[in-house]
Each structure stands twice: as structure tokens, then as C-alpha cells.
Amino acid sequence: MPINPEAWKVGLDHYLYLSSLLFIFGMLGVLMRRNVIVILMCIELMLNAVNISFIAFSRYAESTNGQVMVFFVMTIAAAEAAVGLALAVTVFKKFKEVNIRFFEHLKG
Amino acid sequence: MMSNQILFAILLLAPFVGFMFNGIRWKSHNATLAGVVATFAVFVSFVCSLLLVSQLFGANAVPSVGTRFFEWMNVGGLQVQAGFVIDHISAIMVLVVTGVGTLIHMFSIGYMSHDERPSKYFAYLNFFLFNMLLLILGENLLLMFVGWEGVGLCSYLLIGFWFTDSEKAAAGMKAFITNRIGDAGFLLGIFTLFFLFGTVNFSEIIARLPAGGIEMGWTGPMTVACLFLFVGATGKSAQIPLYVWLPDAMAGPTPVSALIHAATMVTAGVYMIVRLNPLFLMAPNALHVVAVVGAATAFFAATIGLTQWDIKKILAYSTVSQLGYMFLACGVGAFGAGLFHVMTHAFFKALMFLGSGSVIHAMHEEQDVRKMGGLRKYLPITHATFFIGWLAIIGIPPFAGFFSKDEILWQTASSPLGHKALWVVGVLTAGITSFYMTRLMCLTFWGKSRVPKETHPHEAPPVMWIPLAVLAVLSTVGGWIGIPKVMLGGEDNWLERWFHHVIAPVPEALGHAVHSHALEWAAMGVSLSFAVIMACLAYTFYVSNPSLPGRLAQKFHGTYRLIYNKYFVDEFYFARIINPLIDASKGLWAYVDVNFIDRTTYVLGDVVRGVGSTAKSFQTGNLQQYAMYIAVGLAVTMFLILR
Amino acid sequence: MLSSADFLFYFLGLVSLVFGLGVVLFRNPIYSALCLVITMISVAGIFGTLDAWFIAGVQLIVYAGAVTVLFVMVLMLFDLKHEMKTFSKGVIGNGVKLAASGVLLGMLGTYIWATYATEPTFKPLPAAATSSIKATKDLATSLFTTYIFSFEVIGILLLVIAVGAVTLSRITGGTHHAD
Numbered sequence: 001m002p003i004n005p006e007a008w009k010v011g012l013d014h015y016l017y018l019s020s021l022l023f024i025f026g027m028l029g030v031l032m033r034r035n036v037i038v039i040l041m042c043i044e045l046m047l048n049a050v051n052i053s054f055i056a057f058s059r060y061a062e063s064t065n066g067q068v069m070v071f072f073v074m075t076i077a078a079a080e081a082a083v084g085l086a087l088a089v090t091v092f093k094k095f096k097e098v099n100i101r102f103f104e105h106l107k108g
Numbered sequence: 109m110m111s112n113q114i115l116f117a118i119l120l121l122a123p124f125v126g127f128m129f130n131g132i133r134w135k136s137h138n139a140t141l142a143g144v145v146a147t148f149a150v151f152v153s154f155v156c157s158l159l160l161v162s163q164l165f166g167a168n169a170v171p172s173v174g175t176r177f178f179e180w181m182n183v184g185g186l187q188v189q190a191g192f193v194i195d196h197i198s199a200i201m202v203l204v205v206t207g208v209g210t211l212i213h214m215f216s217i218g219y220m221s222h223d224e225r226p227s228k229y230f231a232y233l234n235f236f237l238f239n240m241l242l243l244i245l246g247e248n249l250l251l252m253f254v255g256w257e258g259v260g261l262c263s264y265l266l267i268g269f270w271f272t273d274s275e276k277a278a279a280g281m282k283a284f285i286t287n288r289i290g291d292a293g294f295l296l297g298i299f300t301l302f303f304l305f306g307t308v309n310f311s312e313i314i315a316r317l318p319a320g321g322i323e324m325g326w327t328g329p330m331t332v333a334c335l336f337l338f339v340g341a342t343g344k345s346a347q348i349p350l351y352v353w354l355p356d357a358m359a360g361p362t363p364v365s366a367l368i369h370a371a372t373m374v375t376a377g378v379y380m381i382v383r384l385n386p387l388f389l390m391a392p393n394a395l396h397v398v399a400v401v402g403a404a405t406a407f408f409a410a411t412i413g414l415t416q417w418d419i420k421k422i423l424a425y426s427t428v429s430q431l432g433y434m435f436l437a438c439g440v441g442a443f444g445a446g447l448f449h450v451m452t453h454a455f456f457k458a459l460m461f462l463g464s465g466s467v468i469h470a471m472h473e474e475q476d477v478r479k480m481g482g483l484r485k486y487l488p489i490t491h492a493t494f495f496i497g498w499l500a501i502i503g504i505p506p507f508a509g510f511f512s513k514d515e516i517l518w519q520t521a522s523s524p525l526g527h528k529a530l531w532v533v534g535v536l537t538a539g540i541t542s543f544y545m546t547r548l549m550c551l552t553f554w555g556k557s558r559v560p561k562e563t564h565p566h567e568a569p570p571v572m573w574i575p576l577a578v579l580a581v582l583s584t585v586g587g588w589i590g591i592p593k594v595m596l597g598g599e600d601n602w603l604e605r606w607f608h609h610v611i612a613p614v615p616e617a618l619g620h621a622v623h624s625h626a627l628e629w630a631a632m633g634v635s636l637s638f639a640v641i642m643a644c645l646a647y648t649f650y651v652s653n654p655s656l657p658g659r660l661a662q663k664f665h666g667t668y669r670l671i672y673n674k675y676f677v678d679e680f681y682f683a684r685i686i687n688p689l690i691d692a693s694k695g696l697w698a699y700v701d702v703n704f705i706d707r708t709t710y711v712l713g714d715v716v717r718g719v720g721s722t723a724k725s726f727q728t729g730n731l732q733q734y735a736m737y738i739a740v741g742l743a744v745t746m747f748l749i750l751r
Numbered sequence: 752m753l754s755s756a757d758f759l760f761y762f763l764g765l766v767s768l769v770f771g772l773g774v775v776l777f778r779n780p781i782y783s784a785l786c787l788v789i790t791m792i793s794v795a796g797i798f799g800t801l802d803a804w805f806i807a808g809v810q811l812i813v814y815a816g817a818v819t820v821l822f823v824m825v826l827m828l829f830d831l832k833h834e835m836k837t838f839s840k841g842v843i844g845n846g847v848k849l850a851a852s853g854v855l856l857g858m859l860g861t862y863i864w865a866t867y868a869t870e871p872t873f874k875p876l877p878a879a880a881t882s883s884i885k886a887t888k889d890l891a892t893s894l895f896t897t898y899i900f901s902f903e904v905i906g907i908l909l910l911v912i913a914v915g916a917v918t919l920s921r922i923t924g925g926t927h928h929a930d
Contacts, residue, residue, distance in 0.1 A: 010757040012874040013866070018764045018797070020859050022771050022790075024852055029775035030735050031848040032838045037826060038780050041787045044818065045771055048794050051810075059801045059876055064890045067806050068898050071890075074813050075905050079912040081818050085825050086919035092829055100839070104729035732839055732848075739851040750858055 015056035022049035036088045036098045040081055047077045112160065113175040116192050119156035119202075120245070122149045123237040130231035139226035143217030146230035150213050150237055154206035161199045171195065171609060174247060181250075185306055192245040193311075196610045200447060201244045201379055204454045205372045209237050211575035212371070215462050216363040218572035219469060229269060229361065236262035240372055244379065249298045249308040252380065256294065256344065259373045260287045266368060267360040276359035283353040290343015290350055297336030301387075304329050314386045322617055323391050330387060334394035337384070338401075341377025346428050347405045347435060352678055354428055358420040362465030365420060370427045370461050371454035378434040378450050385443040386612040395525055399439020403520075403533045406432025408675070410540040414547070415672040418475050419464045422548050426501070427457055429537060433516055436534060440526040441614040442519035444607040448590045449516055452508035455586045456500035459579035463494035466572055467552060470565040477548065482557030486565035489573045491553045493580040498549050500583040502542035502639050508587035513538060514632055515590055521631055524619030535635045542639035546646035555651045592632070594625050760800050767793040784822045791815040801876075805887040 026049060029042030051070045058066025088098050095102045126149030130142050163173050174193035181188040194202060213233060220226045236259055243255025261284075268280025302308055305316045323330050341347065346354035357369045368374070381388055381398065388395055406429045413425035430453050437446035468475055470487055484491040500509035517538070521531040559565060567573070590603040614621070649656050661668040670676070726737075766789065773786035791814040798807035839845065894902060 008757070009754075009875070010760045012876060013863075014760065014764070015797070015801070017859065017863060018768070020855075021768055024855050024859070025768070025771045025775055027739055027855075028848070028852050031732060031739060031852070032845065033775070034839050035780055037822060037829075038774070038783050041774055041780075041783055041822060044787065044814070045774055045790065048791065048814070051806075052794060052797060055798055055801045055803045055806060056876075059803070060874070062877060064886070064893050067803055067890050068894055070803075070806050071809065071894065072901065072905060074809060075909065078813055078818055079909055081821060082912055082916045083919070085821060086916040089825065089828070090919050098829060100731055103731050733844065736844065736848050736851070740847060743851040743854040746858060747854060750862065 012056055012060045016053055019049045019053040019056070022046075022052070034099050034101070036091070036100050036103070037085070039100060040084045040088070043084075044077060044081065047073055112163075112173050113177070115156050115160055116175045116245070117177075119153050119160065119206075120192070120238065120241055122152040122156070123234040123241065125149060126234035127231050127238060130227045130234065134225065134228040134231060136227040137224070139217060139221045139223065142227040142230040143213065143220070146234050147210060147213040147217065149234055150206060150210045153237070153241065154203075154210050157194070157199075157202045157206050160194050161203060164194070164196065164199055176247075186302065186308070188248055188250050188308060190251065191247040191309075192251075193247040194245065196606055197379075197382055197447065198244050200451055201375075202241065204451050205237070205240050205244060208371045208454050208458050208579070209240075209367060211578055212363050212367040212458060212462065215366075215465065215572050215575040216361070218569050219363050219465055220361065223361075229266075232262055232265050232269070233364070233367070236266065236368060236373070240376075243376055247309055247311070249301065249310070252383075253294065253298060256340075256376060257291065259368070259376065260284065260291070260344070263287075263357070263368050263373055266364040267357045269360055269364070273359075279353075279356040279359035283357050286350050286353040287343045290340045293336045293338075293343065294340025297333050297338075297340060300329060300333035300336055304333060310383055313384070317386055317390060320615075320617070321390065322615060324393070326393055328391065331391040331394045334384075334388050334391045335397060337380065338377075338394060338398055341380055341435070342401065343377075345374050345377030345431050345435070347377070347401050347432065348408065351405060351409065351428050352681065355421055355424040355674075358418070358424050362420065362461060362468055365424070366458045366461030366465065369424065370457040374427065374431060375434065375450045375454070378431070378438060378446055381435075381438045382443045382447050382611070385438075388438070389441065389612055389615060392525060392618055395439050395441065397439070398435050399520075399525065399527075399530055402432045402435025402437075402439050403530045403537075404432070405429070406436060406537045407533050407540070408432075410537045410544065411671055412674050413544040414540060415668065417478055419467065419477050419480070419548065419552060420461075420475055422477070422544060423457070423460055423464055426460075426541065426545065427453075429541060430457065430501075433513065433534070433537070436520060436530060437516040440520050440523040440530070441618075442516060442523060444603060444611045445512065445515040445519050445590075447607075448603055449512035452500070452512040452583070452586050455579055456497045456507075456509055456583040459493060459497040459576060459583050460501070462572075462576055462579065463490050463497060466490040466568045466576065467565075469568060469572070471559070472563055474563065477551040479558055479560060480552045481555050481559065482553070483559070483565060484553045485557075487553075487567050489567060490576065493573070493576040494549070494553065496580040496583050498545050500587075502545050502643055503538060503636065504639070505636070506584070506588070508583050508585070510636075511587035511590045511592070514592060514635065517635055518592065518628055518631055522622040522624075522628070524614055524621055531631070535638055538635050539638045539642040542642040543646045546643040547650050550647060550650035555654065592628065594628050756800060760797065763793045763796045763800070766790075767797065780826050781823070784819060784826060787822070788815050788819045791819065802883065802886060804883045805890055 023046050026042045026044075026046035029045065030039050033039050033042065051073055054066040054070045054073070058064065058070075087103075091102050091105075092098050126146045129145055129149075133142075136142060160173050163170055172193055172195035174191060174195075176189045176191035178190050179187070180190040213230070216230070216233065220229050223229060239255045239258025239262060241255070243252050243259060246252045246255060264280045264284040266280075267283050268277045271277040271280070298308060301313060305313050307313060307316070325331065343350045354369055354374065358365050360369070388398070409425045409428035409432060413422050413429065416422045416425060430449070434446045434449050434453070437443070437449060467480070467483060467487065467490060470483070470490070471480065474480070496507065500507035503510040503513045505511070517531060517534045520526040520534055521528065568576075589601065589606075591601050593599065593601065593604075673679075726733075770786040770789040770793070774783045774790065777783045777786060791810065795807045795810040795815065798804075798810055
């Protein structure tokens, strides 16, 4: 099957593929890992993946709105990491472990 | 000058506020506070109704005062306003209900002073009054029905007020269930009317009646509607065949019997028929049924009254009998006379019930007349007022009962819808009434005292005898608004002028009334002299020659037993209707319910439980599992989009 | 022939993907954290290839700097003694998770293959019209005019988060006992 030589030129699509792949990797981590801190890292990974597509669209549409959105996403991500880690610390103090399993106790 | 809307609101809500006040503090033992608040609430209503009714008088009188608060229902063709109206018909009822109601509330303060739950009692009483006002003032059948059910509920609650006595609780249930049968008929009547006229508003129904379209047959829609409504009336107003609850309803406190089961609620059926009088005149066959049932009930209940020993039971059967008179009046087209009798009956029967309450209070809850006698000495005021009530009910002029009863009897004889036979039954009933009422007087107040040694009867406090005195005055003068034409030299009396616009005359097509002054005087004389003779006879029986009744009862043993046991009607109902129903229900329960319905619910329950336990496993608290659901959802969504 | 910009993209993309996979796969969380830093830096570079220089800088400072330091600090604080299983248990659960990810990956692959092998729909990015100074200025303008309300709300949110994190870390007891 002939591969289009144009396909190697980098366009919007390539950024979106990269973004999707990173997102799926992050998702796999969130789904599979047990360590809460690693799960939080994977969430950051997913957020980064989304940010790539935001910036790519922003550039494609020649608008700064996407960059503003990324700015907000970063802020929220930082906040989320702070709270998540604080929770992890609390759980660790209680159970001496950071297995996601112990978060079931938050169910009340 | 307050607007009518505000007056109506106060009129309706005053008893409701009283109900809330006493209902919230229902555990209180303070009878005086509860009673004074309740009485005042009803009195406020009475004043408001006076103010409203006064607008129907004078130079710039209006035909009716009414107000609409809001649109209650608007469903398809059915538009119902929460509207209330006082016209010449409801004016009389509202004054009687609030006026007599005030007096009876006042009486209750004394009567219930030693009760355990006076607040609850007064709350019920006020709630009853609120519902009664809805029933009377509602401008459409649905509002009337709301009140109709509400008074039924209050009646149930008050009959069973001393519910720790299972017999009294059972009496309450009997009243409630019997009324349900009537209410079903009433609802069917409302449906039929809505189907016929597309409205449930009284004035609109009357405006939409076909001109001159009198239905002669039995199966015409208007006849059917009227008969259904009459079934409702027989339930609420204790007519054959649904009268059985009223005598048992005497289990309630005596003022309740006076207010609900004599003066106001039980006359609701009569009031409803009078309200719809042009409709009933379109269906003469329905009116015949009303008249015959009324006359039969009057006679039948009066004969039972002859043999009872319980002072309240005697009055109860007398009430059933008098209600029969009212229906007889309606049935012969004399709606005005019927409503007139409602009014006078409210006065004298409330008086007699309250008098009996005073007697019972004095005798320490003793109701058997065989243990009374000679009470005139101990209870002079009660005796004097009861005496006036007695004169009124047996129809001695110039007391109230004479005029209304005479009007009914004369109309029965003369109206084109009436019949001689009905008149004869009416006169006979009047005689019997006179006999058993005299018997009651003799056994209770006159003759030798049979009071047990340990009982010391005492006269009631003023809070109880003042209402008696007021009602006695009303029983005396209340009938003067309806003095027969012949006595006034051919002039219309006040009552006829009052009802001129709202009570339709009997249509010409049904025949002409008999007009003969000589005949009217004669009829009056016959019934009056018959009543007097019977009264003298009763006096002979029970005072002069007390051994005679016993010997008579021995001689006509079979008849006496039949009447004493109320013609075995209750037994008949039990044997033929209630027990078969219970047996059938038991059969349904043991077979259908257990085998099919229960099993179905078990299966349904198992299915739900299975589904639930499956669904439960999705909700583990495991965060990664939740994330998995999101991921699967994402995958499926993406797949569906990009497919 | 690939231009230098294209080459840069492929290089940075590959690095970020490989180290992203490293975050997921390394057993030791410290290695995961280090992989995360490298991924972040390469993502910042990708932002640079898109001429979003300001965002790229923020990415380096906030993510690669602050957030990662936070993670590493917490990991050091915990000083996990005993080993724990890297991946969660459950054959069915993991199967479903892998299947869902696999479906997404498969669809992505199919899509790439379908669009680029048979019907070329190349969407070139427009040339960067403005200087990077101008672009940053534009970003600041829209952030402080159009999005000023959101910006303030985000500020309040950060304050709340700060207070909340402190409160959480001060909790000593709890409603449940360790099992």
C-alpha cells in the first residue's frame, strides 16, 4: 500500500495523535496502577496530553483562547495535585501505605 | 367597609384558625381556653355571615354575594373556581350553622370541662365547622363535595371521640362506611351532571337546564343524576336504607350529636337538594322517590322511637324521622318548606339534644330514661327549655315546629307532586312523634323519680344553660317567618318572599296546586288535634297509669319485639350484606390473594432484589473500578461516533 | 524530506511517549516521577514548536518544577519500606481495562491508517504570523480582559485549595480504624 509522502510533514493531525496516545497511556496508568501517587502522576500526564491538543488547535485557529484554557488547566492541575497529595498523606498517616484500595474508606 | 372577599376569607378561616390553634396544642387539658378560642372563632364566622347576609336585605339588596379566590382546577372541559356564594338559600344555612354552632360550642365548654382531651375535641369541632361552611358556601358541586367529605371525616372522628371504648369506635366506623356508600352515589351524580351540562357550578347548571324539558321517564339522564344525588343524600342525611349509622352515632359526646347529628351535617342532603331544586323539578320521578323515601323514613323511624329507652337514641330516631319530613317536603316540590324545617329543626333539636346533654351531665353519664323521672325538681331550667323544645317538635302553635311541619303537611296534600297517602303518613308520623316525645318528657322530667339513691342531679352551670335559653327563644319565635298564608289573610309570608327568586315553583306541566282555605284549616286542625290527643295519651300511659305500657307490650309481644329491635334492620344488613361480603372477602384473601397476588409480589420482590444485588456490585467504592466505567464509556462513545 | 521543525516534533514526541510509558510502567515511583519530569520537559518543547513560548515556560516552571517537586517530596516523606504490587488485581477488571484502552488505541491506529494511507487530508499549520513577544502580549490581554472573571475565580480556588490542603494534612484521627 503506498504511503502518502506528504504524511510525514507535520500538521495538526500529528499533534492530535500524540495527544491521544499520551492520553491513553495516562489512562492506562490511572486504571492499572495501585500507588496513589503514581495515579496522580498519570492524571497529570493525561492533562498534559489534553494541553497539547489545546495548543495545537489554538495555533491552527490562530487564536489565543486555547492558550488561556491551557493556563487554566495548569492551574487546576496544580491544585488537584496538591489536594490529591494531601489526601494521600492523610491516608498514609492512617494506614502506612498509599494503596488506592484504602481510598475505599472514603466511601463512608 | 371591608370587601366581601375579606369577609368570606375570615368567615371560612376563623374556624380553621381555631382548629389549628387547638390542634397544635391537642394534648392540653385546659378546656376553658380551648373552648373559649373555639367558640370565639365560630362567633367571628357568625358575625361575618351576618355582615354578608345583610347585603341581601334593604333597598339596594343584591340577589347574591359571592367571591372567587382562585382557579382551583382547569382540566380540559372542567373549570372549577374556588368560589363561595351566599344567596337566599345558603344565607339561612350559614346563619343556622354558625349561630347554632356558636351556642353548641359554648355549651361544650361546660360539657367537656372534665374530659381528658378537650383541645382535641374543640379542634375537631372547629374543623367540622370549617368543612360545613365549605359545603354550604361552595359555589360548585366539587367544593360542596370537599366539605361533604370533610364533615363526614369530622363526624367519624367525633363519634369515635372516646375511642378507647371499642363500641364507640365501631359506631364511628359504621357511620364512616355507611356514608361512603352514599358518597359514591353523590360522586356518580356529580359525574352525570358534569357529563350532561359540562360544568359543576350550581348557577351554571341551573342556567343550562333545558327550558320546559321535563323528563317523565325513569331512565332520563337528569332523573338518573337526581337519583344518584339522592343516594348521596340518604347516606349523609340518614334516610332509608342508609339511616342505620345515625342512631349509633349517639356514641359521641352529646354536643356533637346536637351539632352534627341533628342541626347541621345531617341536613346537608336536604340542603343539596334545595340547592339544585330546578334540576329536581325537571325529574318528577326522582322527586317521587325522594318523597316516598322521606315519608317512609319519617314513619319508620318514629315507630322505632316509641320503644327506645336511651334518651339519646329516642332523639336520634326523632332526628331521622324529622329528616324524613324534610325530604318529604322536597319530594313534593316544597323546597322552601323543607329548608324552613331544616332551620326550625336545627333550633329545637339542638335544644333538645343539649337539654339531654344537660340531663346526662347531671345524671353522671346515665342515659337510660328508666333511671330518670321527676327531674323537673332538680333541673328547672333544663326542664323549662326542654319543655319548649317539646312543644316545638310536637307542633303546638305558636312554636317553631308547628309552622314548618304544618307547611310541609299542607304542601304534601295540596302540591301537584304530593299525594293524599303521603299526607296521611305525615299526619300519623306527627302523632307518633307527639307520643314518643311526650313519653320522653314523662319518663325524664315528670312522674315519680326513679333516680338511684347515690346520684344527686344538679343544674348545669350558666355556660351550659345560656345556650339552652337562647335556643328555647329561637324555637319559640323561629317559626314566625313562615306563618301560613291563611293566617295572614292571604298575604305571602316573609319566607315565601325571601325564597321567591331562588326556589322554582312546581312547573305547570305537572299539574296545579289545590287552593282551598277551608281544606287548609281542616288539615291543620286534624294534624294538631291528633298530635294533642297522642300527647295526652302518652301522658296517661307514662304518668297517670305507668303500668299500662308494660301490659300493652305484653299483649302485642311480637310487634313490640319487632319495633324494639328496630325492625331487625341491622341484623338484616349483617346477615344479607355485610357477612356475605366478609365471607367473600375472606375467600378472595385465602385463595386469590395468597395464591396469585402475594406470589406475584414475592416474585417481583425477588427480581428487584436480584437486580439490586447485581447493581450493588458496581458500587464498590473502588476508585479504579469507577475509572474503568469511565474508560469503557469513553471507548464505547468513541466507537459509536467514529464507526 | 523532513524539515528541522518536523524532525524536532518527531523527536520530542517520541521522547514524551517513551517516558510517558515509563511513568506508567516503572515499579519504583521515584523512577515514575523522573520519567514524568522528562515527559513534561518534552511537552514544553512541543509547545515551543507550536510557538506558544509563554505556555512552554509556564509548563517548565509549574509542571516540571513545582508539581514534580511536590511529588518527589511526598515520595521522600513516605519513604515506603515494604514493597507493594505495582498493578491492581483482578483478571476480569484488568481485562476490561486493557480492552477499553486497546479499543481506543486500535481506533486511533485505524484512523491514522485510513486517513494517511488512502486519502491524504493534510491540515498544515499556518505560519506563525506574529513574534513571540506579540503572542504573549495577546495572551495577557485576553487573560486580563475577556477572561478576567475566570481568572479571579481560579485565584479564589487556589486559595481554597491551599487552605484545604493544610487542613487535610493536619487531620490526625478519623472515623475509620486501620484494618
